[in-house]
Amino acid sequence: MISIPLWLSAEHDCSYLEGKLARSAVVQPDFPLDTAFYSRLIEQGFRRSGDQVYRPHCQHCKACVPTRVPVAAFRANRGQRRCARRNQHTQVIIKTAEFNERHFDLYRRYQRARHQNPPDAAISREDYLHFLTSHWCETWFVEFLIEGRLAAVAVVDALDHALSAVYTFFDPDFDAYSPGVFAVLWQIEEAKRRELEFVYLGFWIADCRKMRYKNQYQPLQGLTAGQWQDIHFQQPREE
Template sequence: MRHTLPIAPQFYVTAPQPCPYLEGRMERKLFTALQGEGADRVNNALSQQGFRRSQNVLYRPSCSDCAACLSARIDVAAFRPSKSQKRAVRRNAHLTRRATSPWATEDQYALFRRYLDTRHADGGMADMDVFEFAAMIEETPIRSRVVEYTDPGAQTLIAVSLTDVLEDGVSMVYSFYTPDLPQASLGTWMILDHIEIARENGLPYVYLGYWVPGSPKMGYKSNFAGLEVYSGGGWKRVSDPDAFSAALHPAGTEPIAEQVANISLPDRRPTRA
């Protein structure tokens, strides 16, 4: 009988490049490949430690002189909607939700292009073509869903979220929506609906990606009650968003080797051959 142990994840660091959220700053990411039979276990373990998925890569900010990017999630049990969030729910009550396997369609790409051209024309994804879009949606080694929101009256695709299903929640990997309905607050409403999805499935968290205090692009995430951020090796409740704005110049950022050493990996389960 032979036992084969899976190879432990190898971690790498990207070269510094301009930060897309805070002007004049440089970003750097710690990342590892997400592959093999243990991909789901690795994704679950690292998502709980502030990592995010992009296709078959898991990454986490590891900037040398800034700690502003904070992985964020909503504690479903602690969430209570604000008045404006209740209005967003009412405005979009007519939309229907459909969750499918991760498969890209022409309608999705057309909506994606309109969204980028209107809201993020100078962003890092602005030049993404249909093949790259399909790869973003379909190249996933773990349990993922495409959540589509449609206006049944007009038979129009209104919004889409690529969503991972984790053992302790749902993770909104990437979302986009029609730019023609600014008063509908579709971005906020999609998060609210994912809170309902998590609640319906008995999952405690909705993972939102990164909250960046001081960045107008990311400030909306602090509007959700029950928000937690991964900071200092653990999840902390955000009771006062201003308390996290001072992390732009941390006194001492851990060396990369120390950061990697502190990452908890899932048990390496041998397979029998």
């Protein structure tokens, strides 16, 4: 049994729930990690941001629930099937996780459009790569091209028995294609093709709109009280 050295971050304002304080348990930066070890940590509710591996450790809140989709059991709902049909001609290219000027330009445009970053907000190449890549994990930058144009990029970690959705950014001009939804659907299908068990989607927060979408992918499992169990959600009625 390997002991994992953790340190607790200072409390800070929660990024997801107004009026809440947040804190994380973080794997010490000098602890040697690789894809195999992170594959075990993600099963215990950890996630990565760049090289930093963490999980929420808030004193009075358990709202952040780690989630994963068991890909063999996944069934697309009506909206997801429509999304797949809209994207039937979308080209998908898996690339290695290295700097690409087209990706970086799209990332900055996405940040300005979706997160109200002012046009002159400084996002450096180093910040971009530090956030999305790591030195020890196999990561893909997956391109989605529509009519030859770069519509979206999904950052995906390839783990021992799963894929992990790290981040997706897209061109707002392609909103009608629901590129964020299609990126998740593609990851589920790619995991099936590779005979992997799960796609990890990060944290589900019931009271946060931008994190709540994950329960649209059913069945969805959440890690609560140390056990992976189904998160039940009432799907829209099929007609």
